[in-house]
Amino acid sequence: MTSRILLIIILPLILSFGKPSDPGELYIQAHLELAKKESRRSGIPVSIKLAQALVESGNGKSILASRANNHFGIKCKSSWTGPRYFYTDDDRDEYGNLVPSCFRMYPAPEDSYRDHSDFLMASTRYNSLFQLDSRDYEGWAEGLRICGYATDPRYTKSLLKKIEQYKLYKYD
Helix, strand or coil: CHHHHHHHHHHHHHHHCCCCCCHHHHHHHHHHHHHHHHHHHHCCCHHHHHHHHHHHHCCCCCHHHHHHCCCCCCECCCCCCCCEEEEEEEEECCCCCEEEEEEECCCCHHHHHHHHHHHHHHCHHHHHHHHCCCCCHHHHHHHHHHHCCCCCCCHHHHHHHHHHHCCHHHHC
């Protein structure tokens, strides 16, 4: 009887050995090849691609990622003609009240990754990033903040923390 109880307790631990349980690790494993593919196509470092996705999507668990397949928090803007998802973020009306923001919606995460690359490559706002070495993840992280990708003044630190925590630079 005692060995049966011990087996019930230990077996799940043995079966899970070697498998990551950290949500960030799981996200990276699920999206690494996609990030590599987009890096080859666009020149955006894999580390930056994954760090942005981890930060913007809350390790793939955010409402935008789960309901709209939007892993990079890209808003609609006037040029977007695809599906839309409305979510209260940081947009305010003329009275200062929060109002729902329009975010791009995608059929699958792959579409979000591709559109993120296209979004950065097509905008003159981000031209300076593509002058950086593809292994200069620190320059890219700071450049994204300077270019205004996110409103959070700690955006650079958030990206660098993810890159260093998961050693994402090894993929660049």
